[in-house]
Each structure stands twice: as structure tokens, then as C-alpha cells.
Amino acid sequence: MKFKMDEHNRIKCIAWAYPEQEQNARRYHRVILQDNTFNTNVYKFFLALIVVVDMENYTQIAMQALLSNERSEDFIFLMETFKELCGGLMPQVAFTDCDQGAMGAIAEVFPGALNKLCIWYAMQNIRKHGKGLADGALQSVLQNFKAAAFAARVEDFVRYKTELPRLLPQESAMHKYMEGTIFGAGRVEKWASCVHPGLHKLGIASTQRCEATFTALKLVVTRNGNMVDLNRALLSKVQDDAIKTQSRNKGGAVTRVPVRKVSPQESVKASFLRHFSFVFEAMEHERCSRHAKEDVEEQIFAAFGYEAVTVATGQDAVRTLLAELVADPTKANLAYDICSGEFIDPGGEAAGPAHVTMATRTSVAHFADLLHDQNVEELVRITIFNAQSEFGHLVALGPDGFFLCTCLRMLVYGLPCPHCIKALAHMRGNDKVFSFNAACISPRWRDSETSWTMAHLAAKPARLATADAELAGLPVIDPNSVVVSYSSATVAATVAAAGYADAVSYGKKMGGKLRGITSSAGIQRVLESTYDFFLQQLEVEKRSQ
Incomplete structure (x- = not known):
């Protein structure tokens, strides 16, 4: 448990996690979803959840917190506490709503994480700003935005982005919102699929898993409940979810059934x-x-x-x-x-x-x-x-x-x-x-x-030409400079596994380079000399530890 006090020595933020949650946070921290809700306690604090997806594809609450506000400092407290819970491990993908405070906290606490925005929240915001548009105009804007969001190629993205301004009066507030916020600098890469088509995000496009968890919790908590009531409900939810995963993983209880004929x-x-x-x-x-x-x-x-x-x-x-x-x-x-x-x-x-x-x-x-x-x-x-x-x-x-x-x-x-x-x-x-x-x-x-043999491919963003990137309003990223590790851990066994995966990947690269040699004897000489040098360097590193 960790909390933060205001100038009057009153708790303004409090975050806590159970042992089961700490285990899930450390294991499944690579993809997280964060969202807040209200009307869950008598203190009128926001209930903030960070959820993860476990090995059986079930949603697990990794940590919960009560926040007096949704300011940047509150989200920073939330993310720093989660980072501490994970033992310093950082997520690689973090889904949030379109709150500036949440996005800023992700950038500050987890600078290496890719912050992805919930498409559902983005569309809700477009609906709010689009009130008063002519009949059918708002629906066309939403359809074009969704098409741009899921476009697999940058040329498709540019086509739908170009079409959007034509649907809106240039001096309208909606036009300014789409140009300045939805397609603003640093925003497009947070929701456009064409930037990183193979990103290992489990197919997630929204914070729906958070919403489903909030719905389940609100069946047993009320706005008049105190900390004890909320904690009891959260603990029950966490334990029930853990049992569900364990039961599915182990196949459940084995019962005796009569032998039946196979169809x-x-x-x-x-x-x-x-x-x-x-x-x-x-x-x-x-x-x-x-x-x-x-x-x-x-x-x-x-x-x-x-x-x-x-x-x-x-x-x-x-x-x-x-x-x-x-x-x-x-x-x-x-x-x-x-x-x-x-x-x-x-x-x-x-x-x-x-x-x-x-x-x-x-x-x-x-x-x-x-x-x-x-x-x-x-x-x-x-x-x-x-x-x-x-x-x-x-x-x-x-x-x-x-x-x-x-x-x-x-x-x-x-x-x-x-x-x-x-x-x-x-x-x-x-x-x-x-x-x-x-x-x-x-x-x-x-x-x-x-280690995951596909990690280096999942970490590779699309290679965009400078002209195309500028036209789409996307950053120019060198895929060779992007390094996302799916093997980071604090135990020696995992480090060894990561080294093995890296060595296999390096071996494949070497195999590609050998295509220029036409004789088997020449290939054998290169491999033998390379292996001898490898053994020498290996001994040097062992002695330096």
C-alpha cells in the first residue's frame, strides 16, 4: 500500500495491491490497460484500475487506487506505484482513454512504452464535439475516422485523413478539433494502426476490459460504501478471477462420468x-x-x-x-x-x-x-x-x-x-x-x-518514407533503431533465455550474409573462424563477471 497526503495531511491518493496482483503485475506487465470510474465510495474519489490479460485470456486487476482528482500528478502517482509494484519492469504497450493527464504520466514514468488510445473513447469525444453538425455529417466523420484508425497501409490512412476535412466547414469548431486534437502532433501514432501493424497488443483496441471490470464491481459497491466495503469487493473479485484462471488452466475438478460412445x-x-x-x-x-x-x-x-x-x-x-x-x-x-x-x-x-x-x-x-x-x-x-x-x-x-x-x-x-x-x-x-x-x-x-522467437518482428514498426509520414502527420521512425525486449526480467534464467533467443536471431542474420559465398569450403572456414572468436569472447566475459 502506498498513499499521498495533501497540505492538510489528508489522504489524496492511495494505491494498494494483494499478493496475487503483484504476481500478475510482474508477469503480465507488458500490456496494461488503465481507466477510472466514479460512484464507488463515500469519499467521492475516483476508482482507478490497472488491468492485465493473463495466460488464459482472462482480465486480472493488477492494482487499484483511489484518486481525489484526475490531474497529472495523480496519474503520475498511480504509474509510479505500479512501476514499483512490478519491481521496476515497464510496460511496452499501455492503453488509456484520451485524458491528457494519463497520457502525460505514461510518457514521464514509462518513456519507453507505446501509449495507445482507446478508440471507443476517441469516437465518444468526436460525438461530443460534433453536436450540431448537419444530418449524416457526424456519422460520415465517425466512419472515416474508424477507417483511418484501422487502415493497414499509410496510403489508405492518408486517403481517409484527407477526406475528413472536406466533410466539415473549415471555420467550424469540429474542424479545428479534428485537425488540432485527433490529428494533432504526437496524437496520430497513438491510435493509427498503420504505424506499427505487428504490435503485440493482443488485438486490443479499447479499454473495454476495464469497463467490463467496473461493471462487475458496481454490482456489489455503492457510492455510500467506505474503504472496507470497497476493499472487500475488490479482494473478492481478484480472488474469484484467480480461481477462474487456475480452474481453466488445470482443467477443473476431475469427475467420474460414464463411458459414452464417440460420435x-x-x-x-x-x-x-x-x-x-x-x-x-x-x-x-x-x-x-x-x-x-x-x-x-x-x-x-x-x-x-x-x-x-x-x-x-x-x-x-x-x-x-x-x-x-x-x-x-x-x-x-x-x-x-x-x-x-x-x-x-x-x-x-x-x-x-x-x-x-x-x-x-x-x-x-x-x-x-x-x-x-x-x-x-x-x-x-x-x-x-x-x-x-x-x-x-x-x-x-x-x-x-x-x-x-x-x-x-x-x-x-x-x-x-x-x-x-x-x-x-x-x-x-x-x-x-x-x-x-x-x-x-x-x-x-x-x-x-x-524467449519469444517473434519478439524482434513484433517490435518492428512500419518503415515510412519521409514524404508519406509528413503527409500523414506521422513520425519518421527507423525500424532498426527500435528495440523492444520481451525477455526482460530480474532472474538469471530469463536472462539466459533472452541470450539464447538473441543468439538464434544473430545466427539467422549470419546465414543471410553467407549467401554471397558459393563454395561449401568457404562457408565452413567462415563459420569455424567465427565460432573460435565467439569462444574467446565468451571466456573474456565470464572472467570479467
Whole structure:
């Protein structure tokens, strides 16, 4: 517990956490959601919650606080207390509403975090400022804003941004609000998807999980309740959520049931899943959660609905094809469905498997950029089975269990998509065996300490040309300068795991550089000399510790 006093020695802010919450805060701190509500206590303080998503995709309250105001200093107190609770670990993505105080606190306390704004709150603010607009004008503004928010390519974003001012009188307050606030400097990158298409944010687009938690709490607390009443309700909620996760992870109580006859449908399902036993064995090795296993099972069945065709084989052919597609993206036949968006968080507890779509989440250029340092041996095209449409996805396959689809589900959610599953099955059907490395699954969904093999890709923002960035009002970011670690921890085991992952990544980069050597003997000499130098440096570092 931590509190702050005013000049009259009265408590103005108080934050506290239970042991279960401290454990969740340290483990799942990489993606946090923060929001406030009122009418929960007799003191008329705001109830502030910081929530996280656990390995079973359930919402957990990581810390709670009572704030007398919603000023910058109150939010700074909240974030500093959470940072202390996490032992100094910092979130990589922090979702907040559009409150300036909350955004300022994130920037000050967690300067390395990416602050993302709740799309729902942004649209609510647009509605408030748009009162008095002509019939249909406000709805058109909202539709264009949402389309811009979920645009996968910067050119789509620019198109919708350019369209918005035309819907509003230039001297109107609404026009000034959209230009100065929604599209203001430093604001666009907080809600535009095209800035960082593969950001590992679990598909979250709003603070809906906070709102759902507030709704549950307000069933048992009132504006007349004191600190004891509020604490009792919060403790019960935290304990109930912990039990729910534990029950799901462990499979619940095992009860005796009569042996029943297996239906033909279940027999077919079991037979089909046996073909993917190598996937589940790898997941078992990495101690993946029940949520992850059930999700992957859903993706395997969903793969029934797709067709696969190999479009390039061999590293040289893949690089050549990708270069052609970057030069002319229309040849890739990728679909961009920016109108549907992901307004309701598809990763919510009540939802089924996280959002799967035939719409591409990124541009061809960014997809090729993600594959630049990877050894890609096959490029497979995935389309809907027996469909008339020529649009589909591209799936890249490589050694050591590497795969990546243009839907970027592997990065955004940290879980495989059915398109990648279909590509793996297609390769095995052609006697080309590609392994499945369960370390590609985000550490959020498993208990193992193996580092996430996709972390460096999820951390890579889109490479925007200076002219395009200026036109869109976006910052020019060098993807090579962005470093987001998904392996930071305070224990030696995790440091070792991070070193292993970095070494594997470095080895892939070296493999790419070896393409210029045409003889096996020359490659062997380079590898042997490099390994000898590595051993020497290793001994130097060991002695210096």
C-alpha cells in the first residue's frame, strides 16, 4: 500500500495491491490497460484500475487506487506505484482513454512504452464535439475516422485523413478539433494502426476490459460504501478471477462420468488432430496454457476451409518474388478490409478465438521488411477453399519453425493463424517437413521461460518514407533503431533465455550474409573462424563477471 497526503495531511491518493496482483503485475506487465470510474465510495474519489490479460485470456486487476482528482500528478502517482509494484519492469504497450493527464504520466514514468488510445473513447469525444453538425455529417466523420484508425497501409490512412476535412466547414469548431486534437502532433501514432501493424497488443483496441471490470464491481459497491466495503469487493473479485484462471488452466475438478460412445464427428476430429500431434507436443514442451491449446485447435479445424499453393521455393526465388511484389503490390492480391476494424476487442473473455480474417494487416513492403533478415525457404499463397475471389494471404516458411502470415496474427496476438497451419499441412503433404517451434507463441500464453522467437518482428514498426509520414502527420521512425525486449526480467534464467533467443536471431542474420559465398569450403572456414572468436569472447566475459 502506498498513499499521498495533501497540505492538510489528508489522504489524496492511495494505491494498494494483494499478493496475487503483484504476481500478475510482474508477469503480465507488458500490456496494461488503465481507466477510472466514479460512484464507488463515500469519499467521492475516483476508482482507478490497472488491468492485465493473463495466460488464459482472462482480465486480472493488477492494482487499484483511489484518486481525489484526475490531474497529472495523480496519474503520475498511480504509474509510479505500479512501476514499483512490478519491481521496476515497464510496460511496452499501455492503453488509456484520451485524458491528457494519463497520457502525460505514461510518457514521464514509462518513456519507453507505446501509449495507445482507446478508440471507443476517441469516437465518444468526436460525438461530443460534433453536436450540431448537419444530418449524416457526424456519422460520415465517425466512419472515416474508424477507417483511418484501422487502415493497414499509410496510403489508405492518408486517403481517409484527407477526406475528413472536406466533410466539415473549415471555420467550424469540429474542424479545428479534428485537425488540432485527433490529428494533432504526437496524437496520430497513438491510435493509427498503420504505424506499427505487428504490435503485440493482443488485438486490443479499447479499454473495454476495464469497463467490463467496473461493471462487475458496481454490482456489489455503492457510492455510500467506505474503504472496507470497497476493499472487500475488490479482494473478492481478484480472488474469484484467480480461481477462474487456475480452474481453466488445470482443467477443473476431475469427475467420474460414464463411458459414452464417440460420435462420428468426434472420431473425425480426433483423427484430423493426430496429424498435428507435432504441434501439440511442442506446445506441451513449452507448457502452453489451456487457452493457447484450445485456440490452436480451433485454427487447425479452420484450416479445412483454405487452399494452399506454393508460389516460390528456395531463398533466392522468395527474395525475387518479394521484390517484385514490393515494386507492384497489386500482384500480391491482398485484401484490405479497413471498414470492419476491430472495434470490439476480439481478445475479450467472452469471445471465441481471437480475430481471424482474410484481410491483410500490413503493406507488402512492411511484410517484406519483416522477412528481410529471415531465411525463408517457401512462400505459400492461401485462399478460401473453392472461392471465386482471387484475394488471399501469403505465408512465409523457414527453418527452426519460423512462419509468418500477412494477417500478422502471430505478432499481434502471439498465436498461430489457420493460414500458417494450412501452409504447414500443405508442405507436409508434399513431403517437405517444416517443424513447429512453440516458442513462437507469446510468453503470455505459456509457463516456460523460453524467449519469444517473434519478439524482434513484433517490435518492428512500419518503415515510412519521409514524404508519406509528413503527409500523414506521422513520425519518421527507423525500424532498426527500435528495440523492444520481451525477455526482460530480474532472474538469471530469463536472462539466459533472452541470450539464447538473441543468439538464434544473430545466427539467422549470419546465414543471410553467407549467401554471397558459393563454395561449401568457404562457408565452413567462415563459420569455424567465427565460432573460435565467439569462444574467446565468451571466456573474456565470464572472467570479467
